[in-house]
Amino acid sequence: MNDKVQKRIEAVWLGKSDTLDLGGLGLTELPEEIYTLMKLKILSVANLMLMSNQQTIDLLREHPTDDSQDYLEFLEEAEKERQNDLLVPKQLQFIDAKISQLRSLEVLDLSYNQLEKIPDSIGTLPKLRRLILKENRLTHLLESLSFLSSLELLDISDNPIQFVPGLPRLEKYKVYSDHFRSQKNEALRAKDVDLGVWFYQKETQYGLIR
Template sequence: MHYKASQRIEAVRAGKTDTLDLSHLGLTELPNEVFSLPSLRVLNVRNLMLFSNQTMIDLMKESPFEQDPALLTLIEEAEHDLRQDLLVPKQLQTLDARISQLTALETLDLGFNQLTHLPETLSHLPNLRRLLLNDNQLTAVPTSLAQLVRLELLDLTGNPLETKPVLTQLDKYEAYKAHFKQQRSDAFRAKDLDMGVWLFQKEISYGLVL
């Protein structure tokens, strides 16, 4: 197991945090130890942020404040992150059915992996509110996801879905996405650079910009 993954899992086990960030570690599967963390609320296994970083870079370069020192610094940092992401060679291929053991889970971020299917047990997470599955290889999703009554955000963009699932959570996602986009546009038009960049970073963290 990746040493960073081991350290972060141990921090959750010790009760120091209820968030486990395994992103950008090149994991091809979830470590067995993850499934023995009943208090885990946030699990991030996003493996590649290439498109998000590039989108952010492009947007900032189009800003009327492109030469602002603070913005130039942000662009430089984003380009550095993008170069680092290019070094990540591995992604999740499958999602273990034992994911259902994480009953306290509220956020599950599996974006930018190579998942081709999802286990039915994913619908057994009673507290799940945010499920980010963007940019995988899913052609279909279990209809049982409709049982996730607390789910507020479901992101399936960037998947070769053969049919669009009939899930109310997708409509909520589109509404959130439109709202944040409008707020960000208004901020930039008002020349409020700090607010515009902050909103854009929030969009990325919520999986609304890819």
């Protein structure tokens, strides 16, 4: 365990914080010590530096403007670097079923990792309000998620999902997410790059707690 991870875990253990952000630290699995943090409310292991820009690249190619070329080239280079980074595991590959021991957990952000599945035990977290799984490798979600009575937001975008259990409480989030996406597309078609990028950021960040 590196020093940054240890210090952040110790801060929660000593009661100095109820939030643990381990994003961007190259973790491929969660340290065992995390499962003893009974008062932890927010856990983020989001690797935002590995966030894909491909959607924006495609839109800028489809609707180019006089002042968008430099930005497009920057995004294309960043996307190449991101793809190279993915060749060396620097992301979560696995989540232990012991995650269910974190009974105070309200927000779990596991976005931009390489998870192919999540443990069934996540469905037993009584206070979980936000579960963010954006851009992993998930092909299906478990029926146990329907037992999360406090869940308000589930972000599973950019996963090869084939099955999603019924979660009617999340319909409001989908409305907002669709709104940001449609407004972004309209702005880019109108060649308003700044507004399009702003809506893209909102679409990406909506619902995340930082």
